[in-house]
Amino acid sequence: xxxxxxxxxxxxxxxxxxxxxxxxxxxxxxxxxxxxxxxxxxxxxxxxxxxxxxxxxxxxxxxxxxxxxxxxxxxxxxxxxxxxxxxxxxxxxxxxxxxxxxxxxxxxxxxxxxxxxxxxxxxxxxxxxxxxxxxxxxxxxxxxxxxxxxxxxxxxxxxxxxxxxxxxxxxxxxxxxxxxxxxxxxxxxxxxxxxxxxxxxxxxxxxxxxxxxxxxxxxxxxxxxxxxxxxxxxxxxxxxxxxxxxxxxxxxxxxxxxxxxxxxxxxxxxxxxxxxxxxxxxxxxxxxxxxxxxxxxxxxxxxxxxxxxxxxxxxxxxxxxxxxxxxxxxxxxxxxxxxxxxxxxxxxxxxxxxxxxxxxxxxxxxxxxxxxxxxxxxxxxxxxxxxxxxxxxxxxxxxxxxxxxxxxxxxxxxxxxxxxxxxxxxxxxxxxxxxxxxxxxxxxxxxxxxxxxxxxxxxxxxxxxxxxxxxxxxxxxxxxxxxxxxxxxxxxxxxxxxxxxxxxxxxxxxxxxxxxxxxxxxxxxxxxxxxxxxxxxxxxxxxxxxxxxxxxxxxxxxxxxxxxxxxxxxxxxxxxxxxxxxxxxxxxxxxxxxxxxxxxxxxxxxxxxxxxxxxxxxxxxxxxxxxxxxxxxxxxxxxxxxxxxxxxxxxxxxxxxxxxxxxxxxxxxxxxxxxxxxxxxxxxxxxxxxxxxxxxxxxxxxxxxxxxxxxxxxxxxxxxxxxxxxxxxxxxxxxxxxxxxxxxxxxxxxxxxxxxxxxxxxxxxxxxxxxxxxxxxxx
Numbered sequence: 115x116x117x118x119x120x121x122x123x124x125x126x127x128x129x130x131x132x133x134x135x136x137x138x139x140x141x142x143x144x145x146x147x148x149x150x151x152x153x154x155x156x157x158x159x160x161x162x163x164x165x166x167x168x169x170x171x172x173x174x175x176x177x178x179x180x181x182x183x184x185x186x187x188x189x190x191x192x193x194x195x196x197x198x199x200x201x202x203x204x205x206x207x208x209x210x211x212x213x214x215x216x217x218x219x220x221x222x223x224x225x226x227x228x229x230x231x232x233x234x235x236x237x238x239x240x241x242x243x244x245x246x247x248x249x250x251x252x253x254x255x256x257x258x259x260x261x262x263x264x265x266x267x268x269x270x271x272x273x274x275x276x277x278x279x280x281x282x283x284x285x286x287x288x289x290x291x292x293x294x295x296x297x298x299x300x301x302x303x304x305x306x307x308x309x310x311x312x313x314x315x316x317x318x319x320x321x322x323x324x325x326x327x328x329x330x331x332x333x334x335x336x337x338x339x340x341x342x343x344x345x346x347x348x349x350x351x352x353x354x355x356x357x358x359x360x361x362x363x364x365x366x367x368x369x370x371x372x373x374x375x376x377x378x379x380x381x382x383x384x385x386x387x388x389x390x391x392x393x394x395x396x397x398x399x400x401x402x403x404x405x406x407x408x409x410x411x412x413x414x415x416x417x418x419x420x421x422x423x424x425x426x427x428x429x430x431x432x433x434x435x436x437x438x439x440x441x442x443x444x445x446x447x448x449x450x451x452x453x454x455x456x457x458x459x460x461x462x463x464x465x466x467x468x469x470x471x472x473x474x475x476x477x478x479x480x481x482x483x484x485x486x487x488x489x490x491x492x493x494x495x496x497x498x499x500x501x502x503x504x505x506x507x508x509x510x511x512x513x514x515x516x517x518x519x520x521x522x523x524x525x526x527x528x529x530x531x532x533x534x535x536x537x538x539x540x541x542x543x544x545x546x547x548x549x550x551x552x553x554x555x556x557x558x559x560x561x562x563x564x565x566x567x568x569x570x571x572x573x574x575x576x577x578x579x580x581x582x583x584x585x586x587x588x589x590x591x592x593x594x595x596x597x598x599x600x601x602x603x604x605x606x607x608x609x610x611x612x613x614x615x616x617x618x619x620x621x622x623x624x625x626x627x628x629x630x631x632x633x634x635x636x637x638x639x640x641x642x643x644x645x646x647x648x649x650x651x652x653x654x655x656x657x658x659x660x661x662x663x664x665x666x667x668x669x670x671x672x673x674x675x676x677x678x679x680x681x682x683x684x685x686x687x688x689x690x691x692x693x694x695x696x697x698x699x700x701x702x703x704x705x706x707x708x709x710x711x712x713x714x715x716x717x718x719x720x721x722x723x724x725x726x727x728x729x730x731x732x733x734x735x736x737x738x739x740x741x742x743x744x745x746x747x748x749x750x751x752x753x754x755x756x757x758x759x760x761x762x763x764x765x766x767x768x769x770x771x772x773x774x775x776x777x778x779x780x781x782x783x784x785x786x787x788x789x790x791x792x793x794x795x796x797x798x799x800x801x802x803x804x805x806x807x808x809x810x811x812x813x814x815x816x817x818x819x820x821x822x823x824x825x826x827x828x829x830x831x832x833x834x835x836x837x838x839x840x841x842x843x844x845x846x847x848x849x850x851x852x853x854x855x856x857x858x859x860x861x862x863x864x865x866x867x868x869x870x871x872x873x874x875x876x877x878x879x880x881x882x883x884x885x886x887x888x889x890x891x892x893x
Contacts, residue, residue, distance in 0.1 A: 131168045135161045136392045151249060154392050155491050158399020169400065176397060182390030183248050183455065184363040185383060188345040189255070191367015192380045202270045209267065209436050210274020216428035217243035224420070225472060233289040234473040237464050240282045241471060241482065242421055244454035247272045247360060248394055249493050253449070263609045264445045264504065267433055271450060276361040279456045283463060290467025309352055313365045321369045325379070334382070334814075341379045342386075344370060360456075395490075398455065402487040406480045413477075417485040422496075425451040441507040441611055448500030452489035453482075505641075530582065530594065531562050535767040536601040536709040538562075538665060541586035541616050543570035544607025546632055549658050551579060559665060562595050587615040589623060597623045598774065599767040601712060602665055605631045605647075606658070614645055621646030625777035626714045626763075626770050628668055630661055648715060670711055673879065681882075711739065711764045714777060718757040722776040725755045734773035736765040797827045797851070797877065803844050805875045805884045807893040813886045815872040816893075822849035824877065829853040831861045841878050843885075847871035863887070 135157040143153030161168040218239035225235035250268060259265040321344075328340045345366045352362030370379050407414055430447035434440070461482060464470065471478040489496075531537075537560035540547050547563070551574075554561050563581040565571050574581040584591030586605070597603070603620045605613045613631055620629055631647045642650050651660050659680050666676045716722055722730065727738035727750045740762040741748045741755065748759075755761065765773070804821040807813070822844065829839045830851050839853035843862035848871060852862030862874055866887045873893065875884040884893035 128169045128174060131161055132157075132393055132396050133389075135168075136396050140392070150392075151252060151395055152491055152494060154395035155399040155487065158396040159402050159404065159487075160399075161396075162400030162402070164400070164403040164405065180359065180394075182392070182394035183360050184345065184349050184390075185386055186248050186252060186391045186394075187360045187363040188349075188367045188370075189380060189383060191364040191369075192371050192383075202266050205267060205270035205436065206274050209432050210271045210278075212435060213271050213429050213432040214243045214275060214278050216432060217424055220424045220428055221420075224424075230473050234469055237286060237289050237460075237469045238471050240286070241457040241460055242424055242453060244275050244279070244457050244460075245272060245425070245450040246452050246454040246490060246493065247276060248391065248455055249452070249490055250449055250497075252391060253494060253497050263438075263611070264442050264449075267438060267442055267446050268449055271429070271432070271446070273361075273364070275454065276364070276456070279361075279460070282460055286460060286463045286469065287467050290464065290469045309354075310365065313348060313352065313362075313369065325370065337379075338382045341370065341383055345383070394455075398487060398490060401458070401483050403480060403484070407484045407488075410477070410481060410484075413481055414484045414488065417481050418488055421453060421485060421489060422451045439507070439611065441504040444507060445500035445504035448503065449493075449497045451496050452493050453486040457482075457486065531580065531596050534560050534562060534596045535599050536560070537596065537599070538602045538604060539564060539592070539595050539597065539600050539620075541603060541605045541620075542607040543567060543574055543581070546606040546658055547604075550604065550606055550661055553658075553662050554665070555579060557666075559669060564591055564595050587612060587619055589619055592620060592623055597627070598771040600624055600627050601709070601767075602628045602630065602668055604661060604665075605629070606661065607632070610641070614641055617642055617645045617647050622778070625717075625720070625774050626712055628664075628713065630664055632658075632661065646717075668713060669709070677879075710766060711762060712770065714761045714763055716755050716757060716759040716761060717777070720757075720777050722755055723757055725776075727753065727755075730755070730763075730776075734765070734776065735769045736763050736773055738763055797824055797842070799824045799827055803846075803849070803875065803877065805846055805873070805882070805893060807884060809891055809893055811889070811891040813889045813891040813893065815886050815888055818872055819846045819884075822846055824851050825849045826851050829857070829859075829861055831864075832857075832859060841876065843874045844877045845869075845871045846873045846875055846884065851877065 136154050139157040139160070140150040140153035143150060143156065159165050163170060218236065221239035221242045222232065222235045225238060226232050230238075250272060254265050254268065325337075325340070328337050331337075345363055348366035348369060349359045349362035352365060353359050426447040429450050430443040433443040433446050461471065461479060465479065470476070471482040474481065538554065540551060540554075540561055540563045543551075543563050543565035551561070551563065555577075561580065563571075563574050563579060564584055564586045565574070565581065566583070566585050568583075571581050571583045582591065582595050584594065586592065597620060603616075603624070605616050610633065613633070617629055617631060620627065628649075629647045630649045630651065631642050633642060633650050649664060651664075663676050663680050666679065667673075671679075725733075727741070731737050738750060738761055741750060741753050742760040742762075743753075743756065743758070763770075800823065802821045802823060805819055807816055807819065809816070824844055825848070826833055828851065829837075829842060831837075832839045832853055837859060839857040839859070839861075841854040841856060842851055843854055844851050845862075845865060848869070850862075850865050850869075850871075852865045852874075853859055854876075855863055865871065866874070870888075872888045873884055873886050875893075876882070885891070886893060
């Protein structure tokens with residue numbers, strides 16, 4: 115009789131169980147609307163020793179989970195950079211120190227009042243004060259929130275918590291049966307600090323040169339091995355000084371972030387990070403004993419309630435104490451309202467010296483584990499709740515700002531910029547606005563800067579630029595800047611909540627002005643568009659070029675000239691945006707028509723809906739030059755203005771100001787001026803499209819670029835199904851024309867996924883950039 119035997123060693127069987135269970139249950143979680151992290155935790159509960167018992171070697175799982183945490187923190191470090199870290203120094207030590215102290219003291223007070231020994235109460239306070247770095251940063255990374263204001267606050271608090279673990283690990287033995295002396299603790303802390311400073315010094319001096327040399331070999335294998343060596347080597351090195359492995363991995367990511375190959379490194383490491391991070395969440399789920407949870411459900415739920423209450427109150431209080439608004443405080447508090455993975459390490463350390471959570475022995479430890487796992491499972495929902503609370507609080511502030519703007523009557527005041535007509539208001543004077551102003555200045559386009567920053571205002575005045583000191587979200591400030599006569603308002607630097615308030619007030623005061631906003635993420639863009647922004651442009655130097663081009667188009671500069679000006683800035687390596695030159699970068703020749711013509715969206719609920727061009731001219735003096743609806747130019751003689759129409763109107767600035775009530779809506783819902791234009795005949799299918807690549811990083815697919823003919827006059831699939839698109843992209847392997855990722859169907863990306871053709875090019879007018887899907891490099 116033959117008996118089937120497995121030749122696979124036990125660790126392979128258990129590894130397969132972990133990966134398969136994580137994949138299957140994560141997929142099922144996705145189908146029912148849960149985030150993958152919850153699926154991983156549930157998978158751990160099912161296959162762990164307290165569930166089906168498929169995985170018994172917890173040391174193997176712990177090792178894989180530790181690697182997952184290291185790789186997760188490494189990728190976060192790459193995305194962050196030393197410069198960004200320095201900007202939140204106060205947040206880290208001020209906010210983080212306050213949060214950890216308040217949470218620890220709150221638990222200490224509650225438990226000592228209940229008769230628990232203060233040593234045990236302080237130990238329990240340490241456990242509760244920490245949040246899950248792995249889960250929270252994973253949630254923020256997936257939602258693209260790491261570099262938002264709320265994301266930076268959360269990251270700063272987590273960094274301090276990781277630093278605090280060093281102290282806690284040294285103090286816990288002293289609370290139990292014995293531990294190191296004060297001198298030993300100070301020595302350990304000094305050694306850890308010295309090592310961290312050494313790592314940061316290497317980030318500036320050595321790492322960029324090292325990665326440059328490795329990248330020049332063009333060996334993907336060598337580059338990946340080098341990045342892995344940096345990650346694990348730095349983590350191990352810092353751990354020898356008593357610093358947690360995860361904090362060491364974060365520092366390693368900061369090392370790599372200083373190199374211009376940081377994006378390349380991020381792309382190489384991400385697949386490994388995803389795999390091992392999943393293992394970490396599975397390992398956490400394995401700790402939960404369902405039997406204990408059922409038997410002691412009231413005790414566990416009470417612990418959960420205590421933790422959430424303490425974390426929300428102390429975190430929100432700490433953030434508010436640093437001067438942040440209630441929206442940021444609420445989102446941060448709910449996102450961090452769980453117990454962290456390092457609390458498990460502390461719990462084990464406490465058990466070795468006779469300490470247990472709340473002094474309840476094994477029952478306390480199991481209650482702590484059960485409450486922690488439940489809170490980790492609930493973390494995505496808590497974070498989503500925090501986002502909704504933040505949006506609601508922000509919306510209230512916006513509504514109040516709009517009502518204030520509508521209620522206030524124009525005051526009798528001496529306007530310092532009363533001479534400006536059809537001008538540009540640049541709200542804020544951060545780095546992006548400075549670059550934009552450099553090309554506006556000298557172009558003969560009139561503008562004024564509004565800023566609340568004394569340093570920024572002083573700098574602008576020293577350069578001889580027109581500047582108004584004041585809050586750009588205040589009606590008073592915008593009126594002083596001549597908002598009723600302004601042609602364009604640009605918000606280039608403010609964080610999303612502030613930008614929303616500026617847009618709301620500006621749109622209420624000037625319904626015919628063009629409002630252009632720079633945002634970091636598309637999710638921010640949706641809210642800005644709802645509040646009345648005509649165009650939201652995303653990120654960095656290219657966005658500034660696009661803003662400047664949009665301003666020139668509004669002044670009726672010829673399309674060829676606009677394209678030439680854009681190309682001149684790009685060919686100069688964006689130097690014009692970085693530094694002040696002796697000669698103007700762009701000189702425009704403007705006449706009366708350039709100033710008097712505006713592009714205005716007829717928004718839903720406005721009085722102008724239903725007007726004919728003749729009626730609008732008779733009642734206001736404004737002359738309608740063109741009406742565009744869904745990308746098609748209408749015959750004005752037969753047209754009634756409808757919601758969403760894009761109107762080209764001519765008139766004097768005071769006429770626009772007097773006609774403003776016709777275009778003002780109580781509930782502003784902006785149409786998308788970049789809507790798809792089924793005027794696809796503009797794309798000549800007989801034309802030849804190619805690309806002269808200027809890679810902004812390593813790309814191994816340039817040889818696949820060839821001249822192609824467009825496969826269709828618009829998005830091939832959208833034309834077939836009768837749907838709309840936003841922007842068009844062309845495949846440089848076969849000529850397929852598809853819609854961009856901003857479009858709901860994303861046919862260009864789907865074409866790559868089905869064919870693996872690596873490189874596409876934008877086929878939008880005046881855009882010549884390309885993108886390699888495989889190497890994720892702009893060309």
